Each structure stands twice: as C-alpha cells, then as structure tokens.
Amino acid sequence: MIAEHAIxxxxxxQAPDPMGPQPFxxxxxxxxxxxxxxxxxxxxxxxxxxxxxxQPGQFHMIYVFGQGEIPISISGDPSHPxxxxxxxxxxxxxxxxxxxxxxxxxVGLRGPFGNTWPVEKGAGKDVMLIAGGLGLAPLRPTIYSIxxxxxxxxxxxxxYGSRRPENILFQEQLDLWNKxxxxxxxxxxxxxxxxWDGNVGVVTELINDTSFSPTRTIxxxxxxxxxxxxxxHALMDRGMSPKNIYVSMERNMKCAVGQCGRxxxxxxxxxxxxxxxxxxxxxxxxxxxxx
Amino acid sequence: MADKPKLAIWKFSSCDGCQLTLLDCExxxxxxxxxxxxAYFVEASRETKPGPYDVSLVEGSITTPHxxxxxxxxxxxxxxxxxxxxxATGGGIQALKNYxxxxxxxxxxxxxxxxxxxxxxxxxxxxxxxxxxxxxxCPIDKGQLLEVVNALLYNRRPNIPTHSVCIECKRRFTPCxxxxxxxxxxxxxxxxxxxxxxxxxxxCYGCFGPMETPNAASLGQWLLDKGMISEGDLVRLFRTFNSxxxxxxxxxxxxxxxxxxxx
Amino acid sequence: MADHHGAYCIDRxxxxxxxxxxxxxGYSLVGPTVQDGAIVFDExxxxxxxxxxxxxxxDAGTYRIRKRDDKALFGFNSGPHSWKKFLYPSETKLWSARxxxxxxxxxxxxxxxxxxxxxxxxxxxxxxxEIQDKxxxxxDTADPRYGRKREAAFVIALNCGQASKTxxxxxxxxxxxxxxxxxxxLTEIMGEGYHYFLAESGxxxxxDVLRESGCRSAADIDFESAAKVSRQAVDGxxxxxxxxxxxxxxxxxxxxxxxxxxAERCMSCANCTLVCPTCFCSKTEDEMSLxxxxxxxxxxxxxxxxxxxxxxHGGTIRQTIRSRYRQWMTHKLAAWYDQFGSSxxxxxxxxxxxxxxxxxxxxxxxxxxxxxxxKKNG
Numbered sequence: 030m031i032a033e034h035a036i037x038x039x040x041x042x043q044a045p046d047p048m049g050p051q052p053f054x055x056x057x058x059x060x061x062x063x064x065x066x067x068x069x070x071x072x073x074x075x076x077x078x079x080x081x082x083x084q085p086g087q088f089h090m091i092y093v094f095g096q097g098e099i100p101i102s103i104s105g106d107p108s109h110p111x112x113x114x115x116x117x118x119x120x121x122x123x124x125x126x127x128x129x130x131x132x133x134x135x136v137g138l139r140g141p142f143g144n145t146w147p148v149e150k151g152a153g154k155d156v157m158l159i160a161g162g163l164g165l166a167p168l169r170p171t172i173y174s175i176x177x178x179x180x181x182x183x184x185x186x187x188x189y190g191s192r193r194p195e196n197i198l199f200q201e202q203l204d205l206w207n208k209x210x211x212x213x214x215x216x217x218x219x220x221x222x223x224x225w226d227g228n229v230g231v232v233t234e235l236i237n238d239t240s241f242s243p244t245r246t247i248x249x250x251x252x253x254x255x256x257x258x259x260x261x262h263a264l265m266d267r268g269m270s271p272k273n274i275y276v277s278m279e280r281n282m283k284c285a286v287g288q289c290g291r292x293x294x295x296x297x298x299x300x301x302x303x304x305x306x307x308x309x310x311x312x313x314x315x316x317x318x319x320x
Numbered sequence: 321m322a323d324k325p326k327l328a329i330w331k332f333s334s335c336d337g338c339q340l341t342l343l344d345c346e347x348x349x350x351x352x353x354x355x356x357x358x359a360y361f362v363e364a365s366r367e368t369k370p371g372p373y374d375v376s377l378v379e380g381s382i383t384t385p386h387x388x389x390x391x392x393x394x395x396x397x398x399x400x401x402x403x404x405x406x407x408a409t410g411g412g413i414q415a416l417k418n419y420x421x422x423x424x425x426x427x428x429x430x431x432x433x434x435x436x437x438x439x440x441x442x443x444x445x446x447x448x449x450x451x452x453x454x455x456x457x458c459p460i461d462k463g464q465l466l467e468v469v470n471a472l473l474y475n476r477r478p479n480i481p482t483h484s485v486c487i488e489c490k491r492r493f494t495p496c497x498x499x500x501x502x503x504x505x506x507x508x509x510x511x512x513x514x515x516x517x518x519x520x521x522x523x524c525y526g527c528f529g530p531m532e533t534p535n536a537a538s539l540g541q542w543l544l545d546k547g548m549i550s551e552g553d554l555v556r557l558f559r560t561f562n563s564x565x566x567x568x569x570x571x572x573x574x575x576x577x578x579x580x581x582x583x
Numbered sequence: 584m585a586d587h588h589g590a591y592c593i594d595r596x597x598x599x600x601x602x603x604x605x606x607x608x609g610y611s612l613v614g615p616t617v618q619d620g621a622i623v624f625d626e627x628x629x630x631x632x633x634x635x636x637x638x639x640x641x642d643a644g645t646y647r648i649r650k651r652d653d654k655a656l657f658g659f660n661s662g663p664h665s666w667k668k669f670l671y672p673s674e675t676k677l678w679s680a681r682x683x684x685x686x687x688x689x690x691x692x693x694x695x696x697x698x699x700x701x702x703x704x705x706x707x708x709x710x711x712x713e714i715q716d717k718x719x720x721x722x723d724t725a726d727p728r729y730g731r732k733r734e735a736a737f738v739i740a741l742n743c744g745q746a747s748k749t750x751x752x753x754x755x756x757x758x759x760x761x762x763x764x765x766x767x768x769l770t771e772i773m774g775e776g777y778h779y780f781l782a783e784s785g786x787x788x789x790x791d792v793l794r795e796s797g798c799r800s801a802a803d804i805d806f807e808s809a810a811k812v813s814r815q816a817v818d819g820x821x822x823x824x825x826x827x828x829x830x831x832x833x834x835x836x837x838x839x840x841x842x843x844x845x846a847e848r849c850m851s852c853a854n855c856t857l858v859c860p861t862c863f864c865s866k867t868e869d870e871m872s873l874x875x876x877x878x879x880x881x882x883x884x885x886x887x888x889x890x891x892x893x894x895x896h897g898g899t900i901r902q903t904i905r906s907r908y909r910q911w912m913t914h915k916l917a918a919w920y921d922q923f924g925s926s927x928x929x930x931x932x933x934x935x936x937x938x939x940x941x942x943x944x945x946x947x948x949x950x951x952x953x954x955x956x957x958k959k960n961g
Contacts, residue, residue, distance in 0.1 A: 046726075
C-alpha cells in the first residue's frame with residue numbers, strides 16, 4: 030500500500046532560473062521619432078545566445094541596472110538571430126532609461142516569451158496588417174517573415190494609423206516596401222498640417238476604403254486596445270470571422286513565466302497564452318470593463 | 321554621477337520628528353550627506369544656502385497665515401517637492417482643530433489671545449501647492465526616506481507602496497489582530513511602517529494615513545456591529561494623526577452623525 | 584485482515600521518536616505552535632512545541648484559541664499561516680546585480696536551501712501545495728528556489744478529526760483525509776485511556792522513518808478508529824461551495840450587480856489573498872545601494888487587490904474594488920480550472936476567518952447563484 034514516491038520528481042531543482050537575466054550589449058541606438066528609440070543588442074555569452082531565436086510577436090523582459098525590468102516586443106528580423114532589435118517608447122521609468130542607453134551599455138534579457146502571430150496560417154491567403162502608433166513595432170518581425178517568403182502569400186496589406194505625420198514609425202522602410210510593391214502600405218494620421226497630403230482620419234476608415242475578400246484574408250492588429258476593438262469590428266462588419274482576426278494584448282507583467290499573476294486577462298495569462306489572441310478568444314472579454 | 325543634487329528641508333507646524341528621521345539614519349547618514357548637497361537644514365546646521373533647490377523635503381502642516389505665504393516661496397524655489405509626515409500629508413494632530421471653533425480654543429488657552437495669529441484649519445501641504453511626492457507616517461519611516469533619496473539620485477521610481485498595512489503584517493506573518501478582537505485601522509491605512517503596532521499586539525493607529533481606495537465605512541461599521549468599539553471611540557479612531565486626510569475625515573464625520581442620530 | 588503494510592501505530596509517549604528520526608536525517612522541523620494568540624507554523628524543536636491541548640474557534644472575521652478538555656496535539660484547524668510561508672517565502676531576494684567596469688554581473692540571491700520536514704499538514708493544505716507545484720514547477724519555467732525546497736521537503740500529513748465553522752473541504756473534494764502526496768499521514772486517535780497515532784507511509788523514505796520510530800504495526804481496528812476520526816471532521820462542516828458548473832457560472836456573471844454589494848464591504852486590504860494557501864501573485868522590486876554599485880532584485884508576495892497590480896503605463900485597469908474582488912473570486916473558482924486544471928480553492932476557510940470584515944466566499948458564491956436565478960425568473 031505504499032504509494033509511489035510522494036515527492037514530485039521534477040527537474041525543477043536543476044533547471045536554470047527563469048527569473049535570471051542574461052547579459053546583452055547595446056551595439057546600435059537609433060532614434061526613430063521623438064521619444065522612441067530602436068536598440069540593437071548582442072549576446073555577451075553562449076547562454077545569452079540561446080535567447081536570440083524568436084518568432085514574430087514574441088517579447089523579452091529587458092532589465093536596466095537598478096531601474097527594473099519591462100516586457101518589450103521584438104521589432105527585428107527573425108532570420109537574423111545574431112542580434113535582437115527592440116523599438117521602445119519612453120513612457121515609464123524603465124522605458125525612459127532604455128531610450129537613454131548608448132552603444133556599449135549593458136542590459137539584461139530574459140525570453141523570448143509569449144506566443145506568435147499566425148504567420149503560417151496566412152499562407153495562400155491575403156494578409157492584412159493593421160497597426161496603430163507604436164503597434165507597428167511588434168508587427169515588423171511578421172512583415173520581415175512574410176516578405177522573406179513573399180511567394181507564399183497573395184496580397185499583403187499594411188494599414189497604419191499614426192497620431193501625426195511626425196509620429197510615423199519606420200517611414201523609410203514603409204516607403205521602400207510600398208515602392209517595391211511587396212506590400213500595399215496605407216497610412217493615415219489623426220491630424221496634420223497643410224504639408225501632409227496623405228489620409229487624415231482613424232485607421233478604421235482605411236479599412237473601409239480597402240477592398241479585400243473577407244473569407245480569404247487573415248488580419249493581424251496591433252495598437253491601443255480601443256483601436257484594436259474598432260478595427261476588429263470594422264473587419265467583422267465586412268464579413269470576416271473573428272477566428273481570422275488576431276490582436277496583440279498588453280498587460281502589466283513582472284515575471285513573464287506565469288508566476289506573478291499580473292498579466293491575467295480572464296482565463297488567460299498574457300505572457301504564456303498571449304500576447305497574440307484571435308479575436309474570437311477575447312471578443313467577450315473586450316466587452317467587460319476592468320477585466 | 322553629475323553634480324550633487326541640492327537638498328532643502330523645511331519645517332512648518334510640526335514636532336520635528338520627521339526631520340529627525342534623517343538624522344536618525346546613522347549608518348546611512350554619511351552616505352546621504354556625501355551623495356547630496358544639504359543646502360538648507362536648520363535643524364542640523366545653521367549654515368544655509370539660498371535656492372533654488374533640486375529637492376525640498378517639507379515637514380508640517382499649514383496653520384498660520386505666515387506659513388501659507390512661505391510654502392508658496394518654497395514651492396517656487398524647489399524643482400521637486402516632497403511632503404513628509406502625517407502633518408504635511410494629512411494635517412497632523414493639530415488638524416483636530418478643524419473640528420472645533422478655533423477662537424474658543426484661543427480664548428480658553430491663551431492669556432492674551434490677540435497675540436495669536438492662526439488659521440481656522442490646519443491643512444496638508446497639498447492643499448496649498450503642487451506636491452510631487454508624499455511620504456506618510458508619524459513619523460516617516462527611515463527606510464522609505466532613504467528609498468526616496470535613492471530614487472531621486474538614480475532617477476528611478478521610488479518603491480513606496482500605497483496598499484494596506486495588512487500586506488506588511490502578512491509578509492512578516494503577524495496573525496491579524498483585528499480578527500483576534502482588537503480594533504485596527506490597518507485595513508484602511510497605507511503601508512510603510514512595517515506593521516509595527518500589530519506585531520506588538522496593538523491595533524494600527526493609522527499614522528500613515530488612508531491607503532489607496534480605502535473603505536473606512538466598512539471597517540467602522542464592522543467594529544460597531546461586532547461591539548468591538550463604542551461610537552465615540554470610533555470617531556476618535558479616525559481623528560488622530562491624519563484627521564484632515566479626506567478618507568479619515570469623511571469616515572469620522574459619517575460616524576459622528578451616527579452617534580448624534582443614536583443619541 | 585487487510586494489507587496494512589507500511590502502516591504503524593505510534594503511542595503518544597513515543598511520538599518524539601518521529602522527530603528524532605527526522606532530525607537525524609538532517610531535516611529542519613516546521614509545524615504548528617502557539618504564538619501571538621494563534622496556532623501558527625514555525626520552526627519547532629520537539630513535541631513540546633506543538634499546541635498540545637489547544638484548539639481554535641473560528642467564524643467569519645474571527646479567530647480565537649482556547650484550551651481543550653484533552654491533550655490532543657493536533658486538535659485544531661487551519662490557522663493564519665500556510666505552508667507557502669516556507670516553500671514560497673513572502674520576501675525572496677531573487678538575485679543581486681553588481682556594477683562592473685563594463686556593465687554588471689548577476690549573482691544568485693539564495694545560496695542555501697533549507698531541508699524542511701513539514702509536521703502536520705492538513706489534507707486541504709496538501710492539495711494547496713500540489714496546486715502551487717503546478718505554478719512554480721511547470722516544465723520549462725520552473726522556479727528553482729521553490730523546486731529545490733519542495734523536492735527536499737519531507738511531508739507529514741495530519742488527517743483532520745474536527746472541522747472549524749469556516750472549513751468546507753468536503754465540498755471542494757480536498758479532505759478531510761489525505762489520499763496521497765505525503766511521506767507519512769497521521770491520524771490522531773484518542774479516548775478514555777488511550778492516545779496514539781495511526782501512521783501510514785506514503786513513500787519509501789516515509790516508511791523508513793516509521794520503521795525506525797519504534798512503532799507497532801497497525802490493525803483493522805486502528806483503521807476503523809481513524810475512519811471515525813475523519814467522519815467527525817466531515818460531519819462538523821457547516822459551510823460548502825456548490826462547485827457544479829461554477830466556472831461557467833462565474834464567467835457569465837462578470838456584470839452581476841452583486842459585485843457592487845461585495846464592494847460595499849470589501850476593503851481591498853488583501854488579507855484573503857495572503858492567507859490563501861494557493862494564491863501566488865507577486866511583485867518584483869529593485870533595491871539599489873546608496874552608492875549605486877549593487878542592485879538587488881526582490882520578489883514579494885502581492886495581491887490582485889492592490890492598484891499597482893494591474894497598473895500599466897499611466898493607469899490602473901482594475902480601478903474599482905468591485906472589479907478586484909471579481910478578479911480574485913473569478914480567478915480562484917473559475918479561471919483556475921482553465922489555467923491549472925483544478926479549482927484554486929481547497930476549502931481551508933482561511934479567507935473567511937481572516938477577512939477583517941468577515942466576507943465569506945461560500946456566501947458570496949451562493950448570493951451570486953441566487954441573484955442569477957432571480958434574474959432568470961424575473
């Protein structure tokens with residue numbers, strides 16, 4: 030009647046510490062727009078190198094000495110895992126400290142964490158990427174992945190809403206992709222002065238002006254929650270299934286491994302089950318305040 | 321590190337206890353003095369330097385017309401203003417006069433009342449000027465003071481929680497005194513003291529003032545319903561060190577009305 | 584006669600031999616003891632440190648200890664502490680970063696791992712430990728601090744012989760008898776002229792310890808007596824949660840008006856979450872030395888009841904107490920099934936007793952169900 034050993038014989042005791050950061054060196058700093066910087070970092074040792082392989086949509090926890098640690102989506106190219114690229118807007122203590130780093134400075138990284146954009150699911154279909162503000166950064170790895178295997182996809186569209194013309198992220202790259210006809214890029218701004226000859230209005234207006242086949246399109250949306258909700262509804266009004274619409278969510282996060290409990294959203298942990306969700310998964314939760 | 325930040329320490333109506341916390345830092349005092357330029361601190365040194373100051377720590381509440389003027393000047397001279405202690409952040413003991421007729425008091429207490437120049441109410445610094453950060457407590461906690469100084473030096477956000485004292489009791493494994501029959505303000509009071517009183521079998525006196533989103537009405541009602549406190553004592557419980565802090569003030573007025581209704 | 588291999592009886596005077604056998608193996612003993620007017624868990628040295636002859640009286644928002652009429656060693660129910668105090672401490676230095684010439688170096692925070700023997704783990708708490716195992720020992724993301732302590736820990740379960748007014752383990756299917764997850768399970772059996780423990784081993788190392796502790800083999804009658812003890816703990820329970828369809832019930836009641844009723848009483852003080860043996864939420868803080876050379880990273884117990892918990896650049900998502908209580912209960916009794924495959928509640932009743940204003944999770948579930956019924960009918 031003696032049961033099997035009562036003590037869980039997991040490998041937990043020997044596993045590396047999921048809370049321990051690995052050292053990375055900043056090798057390039059580029060100011061994108063006011064207050065927003067792209068950092069390129071390189072691993073300092075072999076353990077750190079393991080952190081560089083990622084899928085579009087994933088994020089790392091970045092630590093600045095003494096200041097703290099925050100989740101940042103990767104904005105670089107997944108096919109270049111020798112380096113990691115992050116685009117950061119300085120809004121809080123740690124993010125502001127990150128935007129002030131110089132080449133040669135050290136940061137600590139944990140990750141990559143989270144699930145990925147459904148890049149594979151879009152194969153053979155039209156892909157519509159919808160970004161709001163800084164939400165373009167987490168979508169950029171997806172653009173790199175899709176363009177690297179452009180032949181797998183039919184139309185690729187990027188609809189991008191920015192506050193003002195001077196807030197447009199990755200402007201040169203957008204122009205280039207558009208010019209090469211690899212991707213249709215539509216940009217709109219909330220407001221602009223007379224020099225701007227592009228669209229003025231919210232991103233849902235761009236959706237309404239775009240012709241697409243609702244049954245053979247996959248949409249990936251990244252931006253403020255309200256913008257994602259309106260965009261998803263605009264797509265559904267055009268006949269798209271919430272199963273084919275994806276959003277990337279954001280919540281407070283301290284551990285990124287499902288142990289601090291902070292990033293819960295209904296039954297989901299943003300860090301493990303997200304940040305990417307099909308709109309079908311979150312549609313009901315979107316209707317509830319303060320979840 | 322760049323130039324040392326210029327620090328000033330100001331006293332309004334108060335007992336000096338919060339300023340003394342800085343001198344109490346003993347082990348850390350030399351490091352603090354080494355890291356900042358203490359430009360104005362009359363409690364510690366008669367030598368004072370003129371403003372502007374990078375950081376001002378302001379102790380005490382505003383109780384006289386003179387103080388009401390002076391605090392405006394302090395604000396103008398300070399880049400970052402931190403109000404420290406229950407007087408500066410919640411009125412202090414002297415805010416008990418807010419519930420009474422001050423002229424009655426003056427006539428009763430002073431032989432020559434005409435020499436007394438005082439305002440009707442004792443009010444926190446934030447009622448008069450923009451306050452950049454508040455450190456609570458009667459007196460403030462040494463660790464919290466050092467944390468704020470440290471955060472200012474290294475440009476970080478100070479780790480000063482605004483949640484209940486209960487979380488501190490639980491982290492040090494003190495069994496809840498309230499559940500064991502002792503009235504305690506811990507569930508509506510901001511943490512920071514390290515939950516000292518409950519660790520010595522006393523209820524929290526609320527000297528760190530109201531926590532974030534306090535529900536003082538619920539606490540008071542429970543104490544009354546369970547017969548753990550008399551109505552008069554309940555009113556007094558909310559009127560001690562932070563009697564001008566809105567949540568405690570409102571609760572005390574609410575339960576005072578209950579007393580009057582029942583009486 | 585049934586096979587009672589691995590089951591022994593330890594007479595009360597010999598009970599100390601169990602402690603000696605564990606100490607010999609290098610374990611630090613932790614168990615119940617009377618402190619600060621409560622039965623708490625702490626390091627203990629000998630049987631004398633146990634709450635002999637003490638019991639507790641509990642109800643919503645109230646807890647008192649008093650002397651019993653007998654000399655039971657384990658005649659009490661859940662107290663203010665749970666075993667997470669040892670496996671997942673309230674304050675942990677995760678690591679320390681030290682400035683170097685060209686950056687910083689990370690040093691491990693915790694160097695020595697204590698080897699605990701837990702004495703007297705109630706069945707509900709045993710389940711609670713297993714629930715926390717799922718959080719802290721998940722493959723790929725296991726916390727080595729928790730894992731090492733958990734693997735080393737020797738667990739002596741204590742089958743309950745009584746229920747406090749706040750207990751509801753039978754409705755949660757977690758007690759009052761331990762079925763698995765222990766090295767040794769004890770049942771305290773006493774009556775006119777006898778006082779002994781039925782000790783069942785749950786592991787080889789448990790069996791080893793018992794063989795060494797000078798005990799006699801258990802017989803059918805001992806198991807019958809133990810069953811009677813357990814029955815008392817079942818019969819004594821006056822509270823219950825109806826778990827039938829509870830996940831779906833809570834998921835469809837995000838907008839129920841009853842949350843506002845709870846929010847009138849709830850102080851968002853976080854007591855319920857911190858006494859809960861399964862609640863695991865934490866925050867991390869960086870603590871810098873005044874000279875700026877060393878930055879320690881700490882992990883502290885935290886709670887979904889604080890504003891900071893759901894703070895995200897510039898605002899808090901769960902502003903109202905209503906939404907925070909809803910988050911706690913919906914997580915505990917509903918989302919937990921989706922996240923970890925079971926309820927997050929083990930029916931220990933701590934959140935009921937240690938809520939300073941006596942909010943009762945069993946009553947709130949009932950009220951939610953009833954308000955829903957009313958809505959359907961009306």
